[in-house]
Amino acid sequence: MLFVNRMGVDIALKKIFIDTSKDHKNNDNAVFIFQKPVVCSICKSNNVITDPEAAEIVCSKCGMVISDKIQETRQESRTFLTNEAEDRGRTGMPTSLALSDMGLSTVIARSDKDASGYEIKPSMLSTMHRLRMWDFRTQARTSTHRNLRFAFNELHTLKDKLGLPDTIIEKTAYIYRKAQARRLVRGRSISAVLTAAIYISCRELGIQRSLDDIAIISNIKRKSIAKCYRLLIYELDIQIPTLDPMKCIVKVANKAVLNEKTKRHAIDVMKNVTKKEISAGKNPMGLAATVVYISCIKTGEHRTQKDIAEAAGITDVTLRNRFKDLKDKLQLN
Numbered sequence: 001m002l003f004v005n006r007m008g009v010d011i012a013l014k015k016i017f018i019d020t021s022k023d024h025k026n027n028d029n030a031v032f033i034f035q036k037p038v039v040c041s042i043c044k045s046n047n048v049i050t051d052p053e054a055a056e057i058v059c060s061k062c063g064m065v066i067s068d069k070i071q072e073t074r075q076e077s078r079t080f081l082t083n084e085a086e087d088r089g090r091t092g093m094p095t096s097l098a099l100s101d102m103g104l105s106t107v108i109a110r111s112d113k114d115a116s117g118y119e120i121k122p123s124m125l126s127t128m129h130r131l132r133m134w135d136f137r138t139q140a141r142t143s144t145h146r147n148l149r150f151a152f153n154e155l156h157t158l159k160d161k162l163g164l165p166d167t168i169i170e171k172t173a174y175i176y177r178k179a180q181a182r183r184l185v186r187g188r189s190i191s192a193v194l195t196a197a198i199y200i201s202c203r204e205l206g207i208q209r210s211l212d213d214i215a216i217i218s219n220i221k222r223k224s225i226a227k228c229y230r231l232l233i234y235e236l237d238i239q240i241p242t243l244d245p246m247k248c249i250v251k252v253a254n255k256a257v258l259n260e261k262t263k264r265h266a267i268d269v270m271k272n273v274t275k276k277e278i279s280a281g282k283n284p285m286g287l288a289a290t291v292v293y294i295s296c297i298k299t300g301e302h303r304t305q306k307d308i309a310e311a312a313g314i315t316d317v318t319l320r321n322r323f324k325d326l327k328d329k330l331q332l333n
């Protein structure tokens, strides 16, 4: 949006003026936005927590809710109008790592009209022309920038296809930017590095997407994603949290619709397994499935190996092998 004429400039100043001093009476024209430090009314602490989910500001010491009306800083509505003068958004786009310029660049309209839709005075035209030119020149138009733009376009397509939440997208963009800065993308396919970054984010934030799912949907070979995945893990020193076998048990048991008794028994068996250190280096899902299968036998709930394997998303061969292994080590029957 442009603020060009005299009135426009005033509006622009009003919007951005943030008062930090006390002598605001000197200027009657400007509207001030007070940035008072938020202090708790009970314990006078200024350690506050902003919780955007609940739209509250809470004191971190005593838990007093200081304000339940925090201002939304994200854009309130999206406009699909091409005419900028019609765009009445109070705020701009939210910043995002998943945009090549993080959503921070200015867009100066090409038309010679100001924010209110009036023609710009001829005396201002050359100034505007110069501003536009410098705006264009300051936007990064390097190969790095183009690379990021290409990658993030693809990221947004994959977001919709895989049904990923925004947190994954931001995390992926963060990892991809890091990889780009370390020159890991050079000589590799942008898409492969990007999908590997998506897979890492999913693993880190505990979102269930298998490498196969991602490979099929992104139409990139599983092998090349896996290769990039290992490279990123190694080069960027990323720690991937392993699946918690206890959580896996609950997941398998719920999917196979087992009763509470079997579930509890399985958790007890798993505790035993972890204590004896049989679990080290094993696929936690396979291990959990086996433990669930063992408890099914113990409690007399009838499930075949195939049922349990299907619920855990592993093959029944894996389950059978692990079962043999555990039977010896736990000295069952």
Ligand SMILES: [Zn+2]
Binding pocket: 040, 041, 042, 043, 044, 045, 059, 060, 061, 062, 063, 064
């Ligand atoms: Zn307090």
